Amino acid sequence: MTYKGNYSDYLVERELRREQQQREYENQQSLINKTQEFIRRNLEGQKTKQAKSRRNMLQRMERIEAVASEKAGGTFGLKKVERTGNNVLTLEDMSIGYPTRTLATGLNLSLHRGEALGIIGANGTGKTTLLKTVLGDLPELDGKLMWGTKANIGYYAQNLEGLEPRNEVIQELRRVAPLADNGTLRGFLAKFLFFGEDVFKNVSALSGGEKGRLALAKLIYSERNVLVLDEPTNHLDIPAREALETALQEYTGTVVVVSHDRYFLDEIASQILSFERDGSILQYSGNYTEFHDWKHQSETPGLAGAITEQAETPPAGSVRVTDDTRGLSRATKAIDDEAHSAKSKKQPQSNLSKNQRDRVEKRIAEIEAEISRLEDESKSKTTELSNPKIAGDYTRLKSATDEITKIESRIKSLYEDWEQLSASI
Numbered sequence: 001m002t003y004k005g006n007y008s009d010y011l012v013e014r015e016l017r018r019e020q021q022q023r024e025y026e027n028q029q030s031l032i033n034k035t036q037e038f039i040r041r042n043l044e045g046q047k048t049k050q051a052k053s054r055r056n057m058l059q060r061m062e063r064i065e066a067v068a069s070e071k072a073g074g075t076f077g078l079k080k081v082e083r084t085g086n087n088v089l090t091l092e093d094m095s096i097g098y099p100t101r102t103l104a105t106g107l108n109l110s111l112h113r114g115e116a117l118g119i120i121g122a123n124g125t126g127k128t129t130l131l132k133t134v135l136g137d138l139p140e141l142d143g144k145l146m147w148g149t150k151a152n153i154g155y156y157a158q159n160l161e162g163l164e165p166r167n168e169v170i171q172e173l174r175r176v177a178p179l180a181d182n183g184t185l186r187g188f189l190a191k192f193l194f195f196g197e198d199v200f201k202n203v204s205a206l207s208g209g210e211k212g213r214l215a216l217a218k219l220i221y222s223e224r225n226v227l228v229l230d231e232p233t234n235h236l237d238i239p240a241r242e243a244l245e246t247a248l249q250e251y252t253g254t255v256v257v258v259s260h261d262r263y264f265l266d267e268i269a270s271q272i273l274s275f276e277r278d279g280s281i282l283q284y285s286g287n288y289t290e291f292h293d294w295k296h297q298s299e300t301p302g303l304a305g306a307i308t309e310q311a312e313t314p315p316a317g318s319v320r321v322t323d324d325t326r327g328l329s330r331a332t333k334a335i336d337d338e339a340h341s342a343k344s345k346k347q348p349q350s351n352l353s354k355n356q357r358d359r360v361e362k363r364i365a366e367i368e369a370e371i372s373r374l375e376d377e378s379k380s381k382t383t384e385l386s387n388p389k390i391a392g393d394y395t396r397l398k399s400a401t402d403e404i405t406k407i408e409s410r411i412k413s414l415y416e417d418w419e420q421l422s423a424s425i
Contacts, residue, residue, distance in 0.1 A: 081252055082152065084113050085113070094143030095107070095140065098129075107281060114254060121275030122275070134256065163203050163211060165202070169194055169203065170182065186199055192214070212235030212236055230257075231259055232257065241261070241264060249267065269286075
């Protein structure tokens with residue numbers, strides 16, 4: 001499945017598709033349940049012919065799948081990294097920059113084991129300089145920087161340094177796991193979207209995005225207990241970003257990451273350090289959306305070093321696309337309850353004449369054919385949403401979605417007619 005547009009467009013379109021698929025699934029399940037009940041009641045009675053016709057219809061019906069879990073790919077199976085001390089990184093009144101230019105002063109930070117620090121800010125405000133300082137490439141200008149005990153640091157650079165061009169993909173991963181078998185390495189590479197013969201490509205033949213995925217796979221598999229990442233999502237497409245998010249969510253070590261990707265930070269950050277344009281630095285305990293809402297609601301914006309307690313629930317306006325399995329369970333339960341209720345009701349006796357019953361049965365067959373046609377049309381139009389000309393144009397996307405909604409409304413009306421007519425005979 002392909003999408004066009006920025007990440008916000010993708011989230012909107014993906015959610016439209018998921019909602020559409022789930023509605024179609026629930027409508028079809030309702031029809032299946034009612035049809036199966038009709039078959040059960042009439043297969044051996046006077047309406048055997050109709051019951052067999054319904055059974056054939058169900059056998060021919062192409063089943064719509066329920067919306068799949070976002071985590072259908074399973075876990076990464078990461079090995080637990082060696083535990084560091086509780087205090088992984090401590091900054092005390094630290095100043096960073098260069099001998100001729102100070103970029104930031106008064107940096108105070110305490111990062112604990114298992115936390116993820118997201119560093120944000122405009123270009124030139126000091127983010128990369130801070131990374132270079134904590135990595136030891138630049139000395140601090142003032143104050144103290146202390147790494148905790150047993151900290152074993154791995155670094156991901158934007159320029160993807162450290163990859164050997166002559167190696168195959170699987171050989172490159174083996175550099176950090178010399179004793180792992182091929183099956184284990186290939187399984188892990190698949191999580192970073194290297195499938196089949198992809199693992200035998202030379203690194204030199206990879207695209208920028210593929211190199212980014214491989215560099216991240218190496219770093220995460222290397223069993224370093226502290227990861228320092230500089231814009232790790234820059235080279236990645238959306239599936240690769242989601243793979244990285246999943247890997248970092250399972251990672252038991254500590255993460256320090258510079259990123260402009262607020263969706264990524266929402267998924268993995270437990271602290272935010274923001275380099276402001278006025279030279280101040282804001283610190284917040286929470287993810288990017290929570291920090292953003294707090295910053296705009298704060299009575300004292302721009303207060304350096306402000307630390308607030310993370311809200312117990314995500315603030316309004318957070319952008320989260322999740323598979324609400326509890327919601328789906330409730331929907332499924334509602335359908336099951338409806339079917340059970342229908343079973344428990346005493347079926348009325350039909351007072352129709354033979355001619356009337358024949359006309360009703362003919363109309364039922366017409367409705368079933370119309371439902372089938374409309375479901376095919378709905379499926380076809382949903383597929384059209386993948387057309388870049390439509391997906392990249394909000395007006396056309398909205399128009400196409402409205403058409404699908406009208407078709408669904410018609411299908412729902414036909415279901416109701418079908419149920420009423422079926423009950424009459």
